[in-house]
Structures are given as C-alpha cells and as structure tokens.
Amino acid sequence: SLTKLHTLSISNNNLKMFPLALFFCTHLVTLDISSNLLEEISFEDNEITQSLMLTELYLSKNLIRKFPLHLQKAFPRLSKLDVSSPKGPIPLSSSSPSPTFAFKSPMMMQTSLLGILSLMACKSE
Incomplete structure (x- = not known):
C-alpha cells in the first residue's frame, strides 16, 4: 500500500490522463x-481530494490548455502550482474567457508567460 507516500515523481512517462x-x-x-x-x-471535487495533503503540484511541459476552476477547492492545501513551459499552444483569444483562480491560501504559480507570479492571497468568498 502506498498510503504513506509523501513525494512522487511520475514525470516523463507519456501519461495522457491524470492518474x-x-x-x-x-x-x-x-x-x-x-x-x-x-x-x-x-x-x-469531493471529500477524497479535499482530504489530501498535497501542497506542491508540478504540471510543467504538458499539453494542458485549461485548468478546472475548482482546483484550489479540490486541493485546499495546495501552495505551489507549476504550469511552466507548456508543450502546446495557449489560447489567447479574446472571445474565450480566461480562467480565474480564487485561492483561499497564499499560492505561488509559475508559468512560462509570466515567470513566477507573486504570492496571491485572495479573499475567500
């Protein structure tokens, strides 16, 4: 059983779906x-994801074009999200709304377009 696992790297495995x-x-x-x-x-987003201890999520160099808006709710302890160096194009069309992240806790997000964004402490709704 891997229930006590703290750190896991499954990078460079040609995964097409989030495991x-x-x-x-x-x-x-x-x-x-x-x-x-x-x-x-x-x-x-359910009780299983919310019970996770995940604080750092590294998703760089993938084909991800959009993120679920409930990411912070699903992972309430998440403090670092790396989505830098995407492999595919990032849609910049003005007709499609850009995702809004409302994090209840400070979060550092790294992107290839903006570098490291400053810590964001947004008001909880």
Whole structure:
C-alpha cells in the first residue's frame, strides 16, 4: 500500500490522463507529473481530494490548455502550482474567457508567460 507516500515523481512517462489512483495516497505532499502528455486535469471535487495533503503540484511541459476552476477547492492545501513551459499552444483569444483562480491560501504559480507570479492571497468568498 502506498498510503504513506509523501513525494512522487511520475514525470516523463507519456501519461495522457491524470492518474486518479493517486487520490488514495492520502499523505502525498509533492506530486511531479511534468513532461507528460496531459491535455487536461479532470477529476471530481469531493471529500477524497479535499482530504489530501498535497501542497506542491508540478504540471510543467504538458499539453494542458485549461485548468478546472475548482482546483484550489479540490486541493485546499495546495501552495505551489507549476504550469511552466507548456508543450502546446495557449489560447489567447479574446472571445474565450480566461480562467480565474480564487485561492483561499497564499499560492505561488509559475508559468512560462509570466515567470513566477507573486504570492496571491485572495479573499475567500
């Protein structure tokens, strides 16, 4: 059983889907899933994801074009998100709304377009 696992790197594995089995690693703090073929991060926001200890999520060098708006709610302890160096184009069309992240806790997000964004402490709704 991997329930006590704290850090996991599954980078460079040509993964096309976010491995949902990781939600059973309830003590996982750091997850590096960079340099894969992920096009989206898809999962349900529920009690299982909210109970995770995940604080760092590395998703750089994937094909991800959009993120679920409930990312911070699904992972309430998340403090670092790396989405730098995407492999595919990032849509910059003015007709499509850009995603808004409302984080309840300070968060550092690294992107290839903006570098490291300053810590964001947004008001909780």
